[in-house]
Structures are given as structure tokens and as C-alpha cells.
Amino acid sequence: MAAIKDMDLVKIGHHGSVTSSSPVFAGKVSAKIGIISVGRGNKFGHPSSKVVERWRTLGTQPWRTDLSGAVTVISNGENLHLFPMLKEKSPS
Numbered sequence: 125m126a127a128i129k130d131m132d133l134v135k136i137g138h139h140g141s142v143t144s145s146s147p148v149f150a151g152k153v154s155a156k157i158g159i160i161s162v163g164r165g166n167k168f169g170h171p172s173s174k175v176v177e178r179w180r181t182l183g184t185q186p187w188r189t190d191l192s193g194a195v196t197v198i199s200n201g202e203n204l205h206l207f208p209m210l211k212e213k214s215p216s
Contacts, residue, residue: 131155132204133197136179136186139163140171147178155184157204159197164190 134155138144139162158179162170171188179186187195193209 132157132199134158134184136160136171136175138170139166139168140175140186140188141168142172142174145175145178150178150182150184153182153184157197157206158184158186159195160186160188162188162190166190 131153132155134153134157136145136158140160160171160176171186176186176188187206187208189195191210195209196207198205198207
């Protein structure tokens, strides 16, 4: 798999489950911010702490919708601005 470079934002797959975002894939992505769409208190225990830590270790700042609510991302083509719905903000 070729390197994926210069990404600012990635949507972290499958609610951050342990079977998503393999170390190989995550290692190829150099995103600054990762959004994890996940429900608060879900019965599956998503997101996996291993997955959150995997991305964090690689330099991606994870934002979780269970902590932030919906996250609106606005870009002017140069910068990203994140606006969480809830005052309780992620990154986790």
C-alpha cells in the first residue's frame, strides 16, 4: 500500500472498533485530526482504547462524537476549524 500523505482529517472507521484502522493503514495516514463517530455508552464499548491510542501515538488528534457531540469542520482551503456540538470537548 502506498503512503497517504498530507491529510488534515480522517474519519476513523467503524466507530473506532478494534477491527478498524489496522496498524498498517493508520501508519500510512498522516492526518492531524481523526473523527470517531460513536454513540455515548454504546453496548459494544466503542471506541477501542487501543485504536484511540494507536492514532494518538501516530500524531493524530482523535475527536469523539460521544464526548463532543456532532463535530462540524469548516475549512478555508488552508486551515481547519472544528466546532463541537457539546461543550464537553474531545480530544479524548
